[in-house]
Amino acid sequence: MSGASLRQRFHDIALEGRAALIVYLTQGDPAPEASVDLLVSMAESGADVIELGVPFSDPSADGVVIQQAMQRALDAGGGLSSALATVRNFRDRGFTTPIVLFGYYNPIFVRGVERFAAEAVEAGVDALLTVDVPIDELTELYEPLSKVGIGVVPLVAPTSTPERIAKVASFDPAFVYYVSMTGVTGSAFKGASGGAERVRVIQEATGAPVAVGFGIKTGKDASEVASYADGVVVGSALVRRIAAAEGVEQACLSAGELGAELRAAMKR
Amino acid sequence: MSPATQNGRFGIFGGQYVAETLMPAVEELRCAWEKLDGDEEFHRDLNALLDEYVGRPSRLTLASRLSEALGAKIYLKREDLNHTGAHKINNCLGQALLAKRMGKKRLIAETGAGQHGVATATVAALLQMPCRIYMGAEDVQRQALNVFRMKLLGAEVEPVYAGSNTLKDAMNEALRDWVTNVEDTYYLIGSVAGPHPYPEMVREFQAVIGKETREQILEKEGRLPDALVACVGGGSNAAGMFAPFEADSDVRFFGVEASGDGIDTDRHAATLTKGRVGVLHGSKSYLLCSDEGQITEAHSISAGLDYPGVGPEHSYWKDSGRATYLHRCDAEALDGLEMLARHEGIICALETAHAVAGLAEVVDVIGAGAIVVLCLSGRGDKDMMTVASARGVEL
Numbered sequence: 101m102s103g104a105s106l107r108q109r110f111h112d113i114a115l116e117g118r119a120a121l122i123v124y125l126t127q128g129d130p131a132p133e134a135s136v137d138l139l140v141s142m143a144e145s146g147a148d149v150i151e152l153g154v155p156f157s158d159p160s161a162d163g164v165v166i167q168q169a170m171q172r173a174l175d176a177g178g179g180l181s182s183a184l185a186t187v188r189n190f191r192d193r194g195f196t197t198p199i200v201l202f203g204y205y206n207p208i209f210v211r212g213v214e215r216f217a218a219e220a221v222e223a224g225v226d227a228l229l230t231v232d233v234p235i236d237e238l239t240e241l242y243e244p245l246s247k248v249g250i251g252v253v254p255l256v257a258p259t260s261t262p263e264r265i266a267k268v269a270s271f272d273p274a275f276v277y278y279v280s281m282t283g284v285t286g287s288a289f290k291g292a293s294g295g296a297e298r299v300r301v302i303q304e305a306t307g308a309p310v311a312v313g314f315g316i317k318t319g320k321d322a323s324e325v326a327s328y329a330d331g332v333v334v335g336s337a338l339v340r341r342i343a344a345a346e347g348v349e350q351a352c353l354s355a356g357e358l359g360a361e362l363r364a365a366m367k368r
Numbered sequence: 369m370s371p372a373t374q375n376g377r378f379g380i381f382g383g384q385y386v387a388e389t390l391m392p393a394v395e396e397l398r399c400a401w402e403k404l405d406g407d408e409e410f411h412r413d414l415n416a417l418l419d420e421y422v423g424r425p426s427r428l429t430l431a432s433r434l435s436e437a438l439g440a441k442i443y444l445k446r447e448d449l450n451h452t453g454a455h456k457i458n459n460c461l462g463q464a465l466l467a468k469r470m471g472k473k474r475l476i477a478e479t480g481a482g483q484h485g486v487a488t489a490t491v492a493a494l495l496q497m498p499c500r501i502y503m504g505a506e507d508v509q510r511q512a513l514n515v516f517r518m519k520l521l522g523a524e525v526e527p528v529y530a531g532s533n534t535l536k537d538a539m540n541e542a543l544r545d546w547v548t549n550v551e552d553t554y555y556l557i558g559s560v561a562g563p564h565p566y567p568e569m570v571r572e573f574q575a576v577i578g579k580e581t582r583e584q585i586l587e588k589e590g591r592l593p594d595a596l597v598a599c600v601g602g603g604s605n606a607a608g609m610f611a612p613f614e615a616d617s618d619v620r621f622f623g624v625e626a627s628g629d630g631i632d633t634d635r636h637a638a639t640l641t642k643g644r645v646g647v648l649h650g651s652k653s654y655l656l657c658s659d660e661g662q663i664t665e666a667h668s669i670s671a672g673l674d675y676p677g678v679g680p681e682h683s684y685w686k687d688s689g690r691a692t693y694l695h696r697c698d699a700e701a702l703d704g705l706e707m708l709a710r711h712e713g714i715i716c717a718l719e720t721a722h723a724v725a726g727l728a729e730v731v732d733v734i735g736a737g738a739i740v741v742l743c744l745s746g747r748g749d750k751d752m753m754t755v756a757s758a759r760g761v762e763l
Contacts, residue, residue, distance in 0.1 A: 157531060157662040158648060160540040161387045161547060167530060179660040205385060205647045207661030232647065234391045237383055257389035259550060264391065282389050283548040 103251015106149070106198045106226045106274040110309035110330055113148055119326035120148040121363050122311050124202060124335030125342070125355075126169035127152050127186050128178015134348040135178075135186040136193070141352035142338075143190075143197040145359035149311075151229065151333065154183045154203030161231045163286035165336040169343065180207040180216075184223040191224035198226040200253055200274075205230045205241075213244045220250055227251035227274040235267050242271050253277050256302055256310075268306045275309040275331060276302055280316070286336030287315050296328035303330070319365030326366040334362055376564020379687065381680035384563040386650045390543075393550045394650075398565045400470050410465065417461050418576065421494070422451045424458075426577075428584040428741070433711040438727055439736040443593070444744045445581050447605065448716060454746030455577060455605045456487035456558060462573035464491040467554035474549070475499040477556045478542040480507055480535035480601070481672035481719070482514025483746060484558030489523035499523040502541040504534035507671050514750055532665040535675045539649050559602025560679030563650030567607075567679050574608025581741055582612055594738035595620045597730050598745065599723040600693065601637065601673035603682045605745040610691065611681075620734060621691035623682060624726035626668035626719075630697050637666035638695040639678040640686050653680040669698035669754060670718035672746075692733075696725040702758055705748060717746035718754065 113120045123142050127135050135152075142150055155173035159166060173179075180203075187199055201220065208216045208230065220228070227250060233241055235254055242252050251274030256265055258281060268276060278299060281287065302310045312325045313333030322332045338355050345351035376382050376398075384394055404410050418424040427446040435442045447455035467475060475492050476499070479485030485501040492499030501518055505527040508515055518525050531537040546555040560567045560574075578596075585593055596613060598606035600623035613619040628636035636642065643654040648663060656664045656676035666676040685691035696704065701718055704725030709715050716724060723742055730740060748755070756763050 157657075157664075158536060158540050160543040160649070161389075163544070171531075174662065179662065181660060206655075206657065206663070209647050209652075210644065210657060210659070210661035231387050232385045232650075234384065234386060234388050236391065237385055255388040257387070257391075259389055259392040261392055264388075279389060282550050284544045287548070 102249035103227050103274040104249065106251055107309065109148065109198055110275055114330060119329055119366055120311065120331035121146060121359070121366060122149040122151060122331045122333040123147040123338055123359060124151040124153060124333060126155060126166060126173050126339055127183040128155050128173030128176050129169040129339070129342060130172055130348070130351065131176040132178055132182045132186060134351065136189045137348055137352050138342065138355060139186065139190045140193065140195065141356040142359050143195050145356040146363035147197060147359050149198045149200060149331065151200045151202040151335070152183055152187065154180050154201055154207060156204040156207060159204065161284060163284040163336060165286040165339050169339045180211060184219055187223040187225055199224065200227045200229055201225050202229045203231070205233050213241060217244045217248045217250060221248045225250060227253050229253040229255070229277060231255065235264065235271065238271060255279055258282055258298070262305070265302055265305045273306065273308045275311050276306050277333065278302055278310050278312045280312050280314045283314065285314060299329050319361050322362045323365040332366060376568070378681045378684035381653050381683040382564055382567060382651050384650065385647050385652065386563045387547055389547050389550060393546070394563050396470065400466060401565045401569050404466065410469065414462055414465055418458065422457050422461070423449065424576065425580040426450055428581060428588065431712050434708065437711060438731050440731040441739045442727065443585065443739070443741045444714070445577060445609065445741055447577060447743060447745050448714070448747035452487050452490050453749065454483045454487070454717065455574060455608065456484045457490065458576050458608070459558065459570050459573040459604060460484070460487040460491045460556060463556045464495050464497065467497070467556070468495060470554065472554035473497070473552040475554055475556050476502070476542050476545050477558060478502045478535065478538035479558065480504070480538070480674055481670065482507065482511040482518070482750065483672060485523070485525070486514050486517050486521070488556050489518040489521035492523060493521045500545065501525050502528050502538040502545070504532070504538045505529045506533040507535065510671055510754065511750065534665070536663065536677070559604045560607045560681060561602045561649055561651065561677060567651065567681055570604050571607040571611050571681060574604050575611050577605065577608040577743060578610060578612035581609065585739070585741060589739055592616055592619050593741045594618070595622055595730055595734050595740045596743070597622045597624065597723050597726060597740060598743035599624050599673065599719045600640070600678065600682060601626065601675050601719065602677070603679040605743050607679060607681055609743045614690070621685065622726065622730050623691055623693045624723045625693055625695040626670055626673035626701070626722050627695040627697045628667040628669070631695055635667035637668040637673050637675060639676060640682060640693040641695050645683070648677050651680045653683045654678055654686070669701060669758065670722065672717070672719040673722065694726045694729055696722045698758070700725040702755065705755065714744070715748035716744055717748050718751045720745045
């Protein structure tokens with residue numbers, strides 16, 4: 101897999117006449133060993149793409165649900181090295197579901213972007229999304245990553261200007277993540293601002309599939325967004341279920357249940 | 369003005385590492401900031417407030433007894449005499465006036481020791497803008513007096529329970545507020561940190577310190593000083609003091625960081641001395657973090673220096689050799705505070721006390737008889753409980 105095949109995956113899903121279900125999990129929450137099982141349960145429940153959050157000490161774009169998940173993960177030994185191991189183990193178990201590492205820049209920068217790129221390919225990562233690297237600074241990641249075939253996933257926000265959206269195309273993105281509202285992760289869903297129209301503009305300007313995230317919690321929210329977007333991202337709602345579960349087995353069951361419910365709701 | 373930065377970079381440092389949602393706001397701010405350059409009305413308004421409200425220019429006081437004790441001619445740039453008791457107000461007035469011009473309705477800020485929070489709450493009251501201050505829960509405990517001052521000025525103080533419950537976490541929370549309320553909210557950053565244009569803009573609003581010093585020392589001594597000394601947490605008082613002298617290569621810069629329990633312990637805030645290059649809160653700079661890239665907690669007796677990052681221009685000055693960075697531990701800072709009190713009758717802030725404690729080493733390096741200006745960045749009233757408790761005194 102790679103950034104290019106992730107893009108192909110979106111294409112295939114579109115041919116099936118539906119939107120992709122993209123789920124977010126924080127690696128290492130509740131423990132690094134549990135993360136592989138959680139990835140498996142999400143893959144088996146119908147997730148098309150998995151965003152694996154890399155725990156960071158200072159998650160300034162995340163709401164309280166993911167902040168707390170990251171803190172639990174860090175306490176349990178999660179982090180970038182551990183996240184790469186999680187992906188490797190998931191691949192070793194034979195799963196091909198595309199994986200996007202999702203996180204903040206500092207752990208990658210400190211590791212060295214080129215070293216990270218080599219290790220990420222080897223582990224089986226398909227693409228990278230860094231919330232604190234806007235397109236203005238993205239070249240320093242895009243160049244080393246594209247050399248090894250790892251894609252980048254740029255963010256577009258309700259506040260992004262047409263000029264900024266147009267620049268996204270130059271990064272040949274695997275897909276574009278449209279943040280459906282101004283705010284942090286896990287806020288209340290008020291309907292994606294601009295909704296369908298906004299997504300169409302981004303699709304046209306970037307030529308890439310557009311996934312919509314931030315605040316989508318239920319099958320109803322997902323089905324609404326799936327009617328116009330190429331992908332629907334659900335994160336905090338899953339993380340909350342994992343936090344509420346007693347033990348890893350129950351967490352897998354509960355997260356898998358929500359995954360299946362979302363997937364069913366998105367059928368066209 | 370210090371050499372212009374290229375796309376907000378100081379060499380490899382700086383940049384704009386923020387969420388896409390904030391980028392248009394950061395760009396809007398950059399444009400508004402760049403437009404101020406030729407805006408006479410803005411500068412007239414700001415200068416009038418600095419004069420009438422803050423009480424500028426601040427004095428440059430010869431510290432005779434201290435000079436005698438250390439064997440150099442030491443001057444004190446008296447930012448402690450400003451309204452609100454520290455240099456922070458210079459930057460707050462500049463940014464709040466800019467926020468008004470931009471049509472923003474609401475101010476938010478982070479604070480560590482509470483000095484920047486108090487200064488922000490003060491200008492918010494002056495300009496009649498609603499204001500919310502984020503402050504780490506631990507700092508709320510340590511700086512109860514400043515919390516009370518902020519509330520008295522009409523600000524909301526929001527304690528932050530996350531991470532280490534200190535300044536960096538307050539900054540994270542302020543960023544979360546900004547990203548949520550980006551349309552009408554102005555984020556008033558208190559140091560030369562954050563994404564471009566903040567490091568450059570805060571330095572320029574604080575450069576009034578260095579510009580006045582330059583005029584005052586020329587008047588008193590007929591020449592420029594041999595060295596400038598200032599404490600460095602984020603580094604705004606140091607940057608404001610140093611920048612106007614950047615082209616004067618004979619004027620040496622000394623920044624003094626806080627080494628907490630000791631530079632060889634893991635409880636310190638000496639980012640430039642012991643840190644590595646990374647990305648936090650919008651810019652690339654030195655910071656304290658683990659091999660895995662997780663930010664580590666900083667420690668200092670002074671809440672204002674208790675930050676695991678530093679302004680990107682200081683990182684640039686360190687690597688280029690333009691400035692030298694020393695460090696002083698908690699115990700040395702307490703001694704520095706007492707030394708200044710006993711010799712000159714001035715009780716400085718614990719932040720400033722680190723710079724005072726670094727003076728002897730500066731004189732050692734540049735030689736006896738030199739002229740040295742110390743930026744006396746703030747007064748010590750806010751720290752009396754901390755100092756008393758460190759000295760085993762119950763108040």
